Amino acid sequence: MDKYTYLIGLVLPFATLGLFEGIRHWGAGPTIIIITATPLVNLIISFFLGRRVSSASITGLVLMLGGVTIALWGGHFQWNGFLWTLFGTIMNGVLYELFARAKSRPLQKCFWACIGMGTLGLILSAHASWAPMGECKTLLLVVGFAFVGGFLYWLSNLIAFENLPTTEASVLAQGETPAVILGAGILLGEHISSVQWIGVVTALCGAWYLSRWLLKGAKQ
Numbered sequence: 001m002d003k004y005t006y007l008i009g010l011v012l013p014f015a016t017l018g019l020f021e022g023i024r025h026w027g028a029g030p031t032i033i034i035i036t037a038t039p040l041v042n043l044i045i046s047f048f049l050g051r052r053v054s055s056a057s058i059t060g061l062v063l064m065l066g067g068v069t070i071a072l073w074g075g076h077f078q079w080n081g082f083l084w085t086l087f088g089t090i091m092n093g094v095l096y097e098l099f100a101r102a103k104s105r106p107l108q109k110c111f112w113a114c115i116g117m118g119t120l121g122l123i124l125s126a127h128a129s130w131a132p133m134g135e136c137k138t139l140l141l142v143v144g145f146a147f148v149g150g151f152l153y154w155l156s157n158l159i160a161f162e163n164l165p166t167t168e169a170s171v172l173a174q175g176e177t178p179a180v181i182l183g184a185g186i187l188l189g190e191h192i193s194s195v196q197w198i199g200v201v202t203a204l205c206g207a208w209y210l211s212r213w214l215l216k217g218a219k220q
Contacts, residue, residue, distance in 0.1 A: 001112075009116035011033065011095045012154075017124075018088020025218055028066025029072040032177055036068045039170040041093020046167055053167055056213035060171045063206025068177045071199025080198035096170045098160045099161035104157040113154055128210055164214065178203040 022031035039061050046053050102109055130137050161169045178200040185192040192200070 001104045005104040009112035010111045013116045013120035015091035022085030027075045028076035031085045036174045038092040042167045042170045057168045060206040060210030064203045067199045067203025071196045100166040175207040
């Protein structure tokens with residue numbers, strides 16, 4: 001396996017740590033808004049590497065980021081939350097670059113990503129109480145979350161980055177935010193305000209625009 005595969009296992013835990021600490025310090029809304037700007041990291045890397053960036057990816061990012069901001073705007077500014085989120089966003093962008101460069105198979109990349117996540121998780125939870133894990137329901141919820149929100153989520157990301165340009169894949173990956181808002185409304189019955197609907201539709205329009213552009217390019 002190449003060095004980029006091992007680097008995935010090193011970078012992913014810190015990207016997740018930044019996201020977790022950002023949410024813990026100043027809430028999910030502002031954290032997710034900044035995390036959605038992850039493709040900006042890839043745009044900056046592209047600039048320094050001389051990599052071509054399509055106008056469609058920039059348009060898609062503007063619509064996506066604008067929509068997410070409209071849907072989740074609120075809360076208060078907090079420096080610790082901002083800095084942790086910024087750290088997570090940078091690590092996320094670097095991670096996407098590694099996804100595109102690693103030459104090993106998706107399952108191998110997932111394996112090392114899981115090793116990295118598990119190692120950091122054990123280190124950070126060294127003084128935590130494991131008593132709740134003795135309950136079957138709690139254990140099943142944790143395992144289910146790890147499988148769906150961890151393994152399947154990252155496997156789908158890895159497959160996407162193998163078949164799409166890095167920046168475009170990074171922009172499309174941010175479509176998870178409006179999808180989560182819609183899922184919360186449809187599956188969990190949470191109220192979605194008219195402003196949030198505007199934001200969700202705007203973000204999805206960005207994903208649709210970029211997907212349409214990629215599809216046209218594939219047909220040519």
